[in-house]
Amino acid sequence: MKKITLNVALALFIGLVSACETKRETTEETTTTTENGMATDENVGMEMPQDTTSIVTGKPGVPVYVSDADFVAMAASGGMLEVELGKVAAEKGTHADVKKFGKLMSTDHSKANTELKDLASKKGWVRPASMLPDHQKTYDRISQLSGADFDRDYMAEMVLDHETDVAMFEQATQKATDTDLKAWTSKTVPTLRAHLDMARNINSSVSKK
Template sequence: MKNRLILWAAGVILALSSCGNASNKDAKETADSINESMADTSAISTDTTATETEDAKFATEAASGGLAEVELGKLAEQKASDAKVKEFGAMMVKDHSKANEELKALAAKKNIALPAAPAEEKQKKMQEISAKTGADFDKAYVEEMLADHKKDVTLFEEASNKVQDPEMKQFIDKTLPVLRTHLDHIQKIAEKK
């Protein structure tokens, strides 16, 4: 039964991602819906299902944010005029790609559906930033990274208290110091702008 459910979820994700946004839901919302329906159809106790749902919500949000960080980092590597901003973008691509792969493997192991693309809100923000050039691009990118990393640190801190799965907690404990380092680094860049 569980294998059929996993195959169904994979099929839904594939179908929705190949439709080119034929649905009004973005990738994060689709993953959230799949995770909720998997929890609803589970015959496990209510407490376990609630815990799994909380773990899945965290994983989905973290994945969406991580995907956006990588895409924006690539953009910064190409478009930034300030060398420090370019370096930060490269660090985002490297560190968040690694974290995304770890989260993807963990989610697969836990039967959690993750989004294949950043949330629609993030995609719109990426388009806005992408339209800028030179110092305007640098400023918009730095502001976005500052806001994102504040949210990321808060998300991971809160999840460290809510998430019950030991492997998910380990991922959080491993990733949180990296996010704090990113926040510190981008704050220093922002102070010089």
């Protein structure tokens, strides 16, 4: 009986070690290290619930606030998307309001991106050097469109994007642990709300064409 018990215990121990090793290897495959020793990967950012519904806001696609550093990564990538798509809209938009909105996005979010970059540098937070994969896919898809198709898809995306922005930044005004980040998000929320109102109005116009 003792021999059987020891064999069972040994088997369980070997199985546990094997599982831990597999998990460690998987983590090593997906994680890289920056020059300053901080871990990052291609999906760095705020966690998305499996059902893509925020347990904080109840809105589809809104990331759940995890940490100040993760918020900065997601906000920086989203800001890049808004600037780059804004430039495309200013050039390719066929509706006058779409062009005007694109220019505003490029200007306002460039300013916000610079402020966030300075804050991240001061605090030692890692920012993505380019857009995160989901944002890059959105840019690639919309930037290839033209004419009325571009106007409709761009403005529809800007509504969704700014709904997410407002929800994210409102979370940060409540949950950020860094007082400077909390102050910056509080200052930025009114601008994002104004962008959202504009996007909804323009989207309503171009979607009827």
